[in-house]
Amino acid sequence: MLSFQPSSPPDTVPSPPLFFADRTHRMVPSETRALFSMAAREDVVSLAGGMPSPEALPAEALRAVLQEVLATEGPSVLQYGSAQGDLALRERMCEVMAAEGVKTTPDEVLVTVGSQQALDLVTRVFVNPGDSVVTEGPTYVTALSTFAAHQARVVEVSMDRDGVVPQALADAFALLAAEGRPAKFFYTVPTFQNPTGRVLGADRRKEVLEICRRAGVLVVEDNPYGLLHFGERPHRALCADAPEGVIYLGSFSKTLAPGLRVGWVRAPRTVTGKLVLAAESAMLSHSRLTQRAVSHFLETRSWQGHLGVARDLYRVRRDAMLEELAATMPEGVSWTVPAGGFFVWLTLPGNLDARAMMPRAIGGGVAYVPGTGFHTRGGERNLRLSYSYPSVSQVREGVRRLADVIRAEPEPRGAARLREAVAR
Numbered sequence: 001m002l003s004f005q006p007s008s009p010p011d012t013v014p015s016p017p018l019f020f021a022d023r024t025h026r027m028v029p030s031e032t033r034a035l036f037s038m039a040a041r042e043d044v045v046s047l048a049g050g051m052p053s054p055e056a057l058p059a060e061a062l063r064a065v066l067q068e069v070l071a072t073e074g075p076s077v078l079q080y081g082s083a084q085g086d087l088a089l090r091e092r093m094c095e096v097m098a099a100e101g102v103k104t105t106p107d108e109v110l111v112t113v114g115s116q117q118a119l120d121l122v123t124r125v126f127v128n129p130g131d132s133v134v135t136e137g138p139t140y141v142t143a144l145s146t147f148a149a150h151q152a153r154v155v156e157v158s159m160d161r162d163g164v165v166p167q168a169l170a171d172a173f174a175l176l177a178a179e180g181r182p183a184k185f186f187y188t189v190p191t192f193q194n195p196t197g198r199v200l201g202a203d204r205r206k207e208v209l210e211i212c213r214r215a216g217v218l219v220v221e222d223n224p225y226g227l228l229h230f231g232e233r234p235h236r237a238l239c240a241d242a243p244e245g246v247i248y249l250g251s252f253s254k255t256l257a258p259g260l261r262v263g264w265v266r267a268p269r270t271v272t273g274k275l276v277l278a279a280e281s282a283m284l285s286h287s288r289l290t291q292r293a294v295s296h297f298l299e300t301r302s303w304q305g306h307l308g309v310a311r312d313l314y315r316v317r318r319d320a321m322l323e324e325l326a327a328t329m330p331e332g333v334s335w336t337v338p339a340g341g342f343f344v345w346l347t348l349p350g351n352l353d354a355r356a357m358m359p360r361a362i363g364g365g366v367a368y369v370p371g372t373g374f375h376t377r378g379g380e381r382n383l384r385l386s387y388s389y390p391s392v393s394q395v396r397e398g399v400r401r402l403a404d405v406i407r408a409e410p411e412p413r414g415a416a417r418l419r420e421a422v423a424r
Contacts, residue, residue: 044362045394045397045398046367046389046398047366047386047399047402048367048369048386050343050386051389052257052310052388053388056314058297061301062260062297065300066293068296069289077288079288080285081288082285083280083283083284084110086111086286086288086291088299089111089262089294090106090264092298093264097239099234100227100234100235100239101236101237102266104243107272108267108272109272110264110266110272111286114258117282118250120146121275122249123147123150125274125278127184130181132182133147133153133184133185134156134185135157135187136159136193137159137375138345139193143187155172161198162199163193163200164200164204164208170215173215185220186212188220188221188222189223189225191225191226191234191235192341192343193343194225195371195384197336197337197338197341199235199339202236205238205241213242218247219246219247220246221239221247223237223248224250224254224255224263225341228254228341230340231339231340247265247267247268248266248267249264250266255310256297260290260293261290317387317388317392317395318344320387324395324396330406332350333406335347345383345385346382346383347382348406350411351381351412354381356380357405357406358370360408360409364402366401368385369384370382370383371383385399
């Protein structure tokens with residue numbers, strides 16, 4: 001009889017050393033993403049994530065659109081597509097931008113996986129390690145992550161109630177040029193800015209464009225919220241007045257559905273060619289199915305009507321937040337009054353620290369995003385509130401809970417003593 005003895009286990013092969021690229025050391029988790037999970041907790045009202053309201057997502061219309069696309073286009077819509085994106089969709093994107101005064105052609109448009117990929121591609125095409133990028137301060141948190149991942153030096157420029165301060169922008173450009181490190185581009189969210197909700201005024205837009213033109217600096221205009229205005233008409237895009245000096249980033253994530261992951265970048269044709277090559281190396285081609293679904297929606301449904309419904313919904317929630325802030329916040333707290341978009345930017349009194357206060361806020365049943373996430377440094381007294389996702393009653397309850405937390409928050413150790421010493 002034959003017998004078999006189990007073989008001895010092989011020696012464990014040691015894992016090879018991991019030599020991560022230098023850029024990975026600058027990749028940090030987004031504070032906003034980390035707080036998204038709070039939206040699922042029943043005991044916490046999340047005023048943190050800038051997500052569209054479920055009521056503003058046209059689920060039934062998109063279900064019908066997907067069925068129509070599959071029925072009429074069959075297997076072809078499930079195949080690979082081009083790196084630049086579906087031509088019919090790019091034509092529709094030109095029509096969307098026309099609402100903000102932008103005149104362009106499909107050749108100047110590249111479809112992207114949301115506007116976040118657009119920003120990553122622009123940064124990849126223009127920024128070498130150590131290059132300077134100028135931003136508003138505060139600015140979009142994931143833009144900072146993108147610039148860090150590409151090893152850019154970020155220079156923040158101060159803002160006031162009307163957006164970026166022109167003289168501060170001109171001074172930053174001059175200082176960088178004198179150092180021999182001129183800015184590669186100026187990144188801005190000029191309309192209903194994330195995180196402040198502010199709008200760059202019409203006269204100031206012209207001044208900012210002229211400052212950038214004189215300095216020879218490109219403008220990267222990130223505009224996911226521009227069509228979610230609460231007035232009679234949208235603001236004119238920067239790209240409309242300087243098409244050769246502005247790269248425009250657009251997205252359907254806030255206006256249609258983030259799960260579709262469809263955005264775009266509009267740039268001068270010479271830049272678009274480089275972006276297409278970068279996109280091809282990054283993901284070969286986009287989903288033809290989601291592209292055709294968005295294109296078909298824009299062709300066959302009233303996207304203007306859909307936007308009107310969304311604007312009305314967000315206006316009611318904005319009003320509820322502003323009313324509750326005015327009614328409940330303790331003395332010394334201030335906030336912005338947005339005319340569109342998703343966000344209110346709140347400033348705490350004295351020496352209170354929004355990040356340090358977070359555990360007490362979560363314990364008190366409310367979540368927000370601390371302002372430090374939107375700066376390279378600073379922002380301790382600020383926090384971002386979003387009214388887009390929670391219901392009106394949740395918005396009001398969340399603000400009331402936040403007011404209670406702020407009212408009970410102790411001053412940082414030594415702050416009261418210092419204030420008394422200064423008063424004496």
